[in-house]
Amino acid sequence: MTKLKLGIYWAASCGGCDVSLLEVDEQILDLAAAADIVLWPCAADVKYDDLRKYPDGWIDLVLFNGAIRTQENLELAQLLRKKARILVAYGSCAHTGGVIGLANLSSREEIFTTLFKDHDPIPTEASQVDGCNLELPQFLNRLQPLDAVVSVDYYIPGCPPPREIISAVFEAVISGKLPEKGTVFASEKNLCDECPRERTEQPIAKIYRPHEIEADPEICLLDQGLICLGPATRGGCGAVCPNANMPCTGCAGPTAGVTDQGAAMLNTIASLIGVGEEGDAVLQDEDAILQEIEDVIGTFYRFSLASSGLGSVCRE
Amino acid sequence: MSDTGGNGYEPKIVAFLCRWCSYAGADLAGVSRLIYPPNVIPMRVNCSGRVDAGMVTEVLAKGADGVLIGGCHPGDCHYVNGNYKTRRRVQLLKAALEQAGVNPERVHLEWISASEGGKFQKTVEGFTKKVQELGPSPVGCDD
Numbered sequence: 515m516t517k518l519k520l521g522i523y524w525a526a527s528c529g530g531c532d533v534s535l536l537e538v539d540e541q542i543l544d545l546a547a548a549a550d551i552v553l554w555p556c557a558a559d560v561k562y563d564d565l566r567k568y569p570d571g572w573i574d575l576v577l578f579n580g581a582i583r584t585q586e587n588l589e590l591a592q593l594l595r596k597k598a599r600i601l602v603a604y605g606s607c608a609h610t611g612g613v614i615g616l617a618n619l620s621s622r623e624e625i626f627t628t629l630f631k632d633h634d635p636i637p638t639e640a641s642q643v644d645g646c647n648l649e650l651p652q653f654l655n656r657l658q659p660l661d662a663v664v665s666v667d668y669y670i671p672g673c674p675p676p677r678e679i680i681s682a683v684f685e686a687v688i689s690g691k692l693p694e695k696g697t698v699f700a701s702e703k704n705l706c707d708e709c710p711r712e713r714t715e716q717p718i719a720k721i722y723r724p725h726e727i728e729a730d731p732e733i734c735l736l737d738q739g740l741i742c743l744g745p746a747t748r749g750g751c752g753a754v755c756p757n758a759n760m761p762c763t764g765c766a767g768p769t770a771g772v773t774d775q776g777a778a779m780l781n782t783i784a785s786l787i788g789v790g791e792e793g794d795a796v797l798q799d800e801d802a803i804l805q806e807i808e809d810v811i812g813t814f815y816r817f818s819l820a821s822s823g824l825g826s827v828c829r830e
Numbered sequence: 831m832s833d834t835g836g837n838g839y840e841p842k843i844v845a846f847l848c849r850w851c852s853y854a855g856a857d858l859a860g861v862s863r864l865i866y867p868p869n870v871i872p873m874r875v876n877c878s879g880r881v882d883a884g885m886v887t888e889v890l891a892k893g894a895d896g897v898l899i900g901g902c903h904p905g906d907c908h909y910v911n912g913n914y915k916t917r918r919r920v921q922l923l924k925a926a927l928e929q930a931g932v933n934p935e936r937v938h939l940e941w942i943s944a945s946e947g948g949k950f951q952k953t954v955e956g957f958t959k960k961v962q963e964l965g966p967s968p969v970g971c972d973d
Contacts, residue, residue: 656971774883774888777886777887777923778882778884780883781882781884784883784918784921785919792911792914793905794904797904797917800914800917800918801921807922807925810925814926819930823887823891823969824887824969825930826891826971827969827971828968828969
């Protein structure tokens with residue numbers, strides 16, 4: 515039997531996704547028995563020229579982590595789409611843009627000025643060193659998730675993806691039992707569905723940030739005034755954060771059928787705010803609660819800004 | 831074309847109108863032959879509380895320059911409290927828009943009852959002028 519050919523690539527990412535692959539423990543040996551790793555820049559040397567020489571569709575499975583931030587990311591995404599039979603967006607950044615998608619709140623110039631203002635030299639895309647021309651990949655205007663630039667077969671959500679999901683994907687690929695294109699390897703329901711906490715249906719009369727209170731481990735975090743993105747987030751991780759007494763931050767992206775995760779959560783919070791009987795008398799109190807939410811985008815769109823409309827605003 | 835004066839830009843505005851109050855108010859403006867700018871595309875929804883923030887961001891990304899949400903006056907909601915929810919939702923949405931670099935005035939919430947055809951006319955006139963000044967929506971840039 516011919517072995518599967520596996521490629522793992524990182525674009526704009528932190529490297530955590532590459533490490534997360536090892537979380538499957540000894541199952542990695544089954545994978546090694548079933549597959550040859552033909553591309554993994556994080557662990558093995560690879561030349562893009564060699565990659566270009568592979569026949570189209572030659573790599574059976576490419577796990578692509580990281581978002582598209584530079585021209586290099588974009589070119590490799592397009593190249594790997596051609597070379598891969600199955601292309602998987604692996605992790606939050608490839609799936610929805612991830613936390614680095616918050617960079618879309620700033621223009622390219624603002625990012626450069628903040629990063630390099632007092633540094634010399636500011637990197638330029640083309641420079642001359644000892645008479646040789648050196649080129650850096652162009653820094654694109656905006657960060658995008660993988661499926662904004664190429665067609666993606668499957669998605670593995672999470673920052674980083676949990677081991678159960680990685681195992682499920684390896685199993686599906688090794689056994690050849692693949693789901694339909696576009697499947698997100700996680701639950702179809704939201705995180706609350708698998709969260710063991712008890713819902714007490716309390717309206718939110720005050721919003722707390724996680725460091726301000728010690729949350730009751732049995733009761734819904736939203737009931738306690740902590741903004742937990744569970745209602746707007748796809749389940750499948752086993753509610754690891756709520757189980758560790760921390761609110762969900764939404765890394766698994768929106769639930770099935772929803773495109774704007776941040777807006778969905780914003781709706782939820784707006785509906786939950788309450789200070790007694792609704793009416794004109796409490797409007798000011800409600801406003802005061804809403805104003806306590808600092809960094810609305812960072813709270814509701816932490817992992818999904820780049821894949822939502824508000825992540826693609828034109829800037830002068 | 832509308833007679834809004836100003837820079838000549840004809841904005842596209844989507845109006846989500848609650849069927850019990852604001853949509854009936856728009857109807858009244860029509861049967862009363864009140865003249866208002868034709869830039870508004872009315873969408874009837876069962877309640878202003880039905881207007882998901884995601885619907886607003888979606889129409890802004892798909893070419894609308896402004897979004898008008900019309901609901902029953904506080905205390906008059908057919909579903910008791912849908913308009914209170916909308917009020918809070920719009921407030922949060924405006925904060926999100928501002929942070930994302932979109933002028934929050936592109937989204938406007940107004941209470942218009944079924945008997946306020948004149949208020950509907952004035953609201954559309956004022957909002958169309960405002961959005962005209964703001965120009966094309968910056969949401970959904972594909973450069």
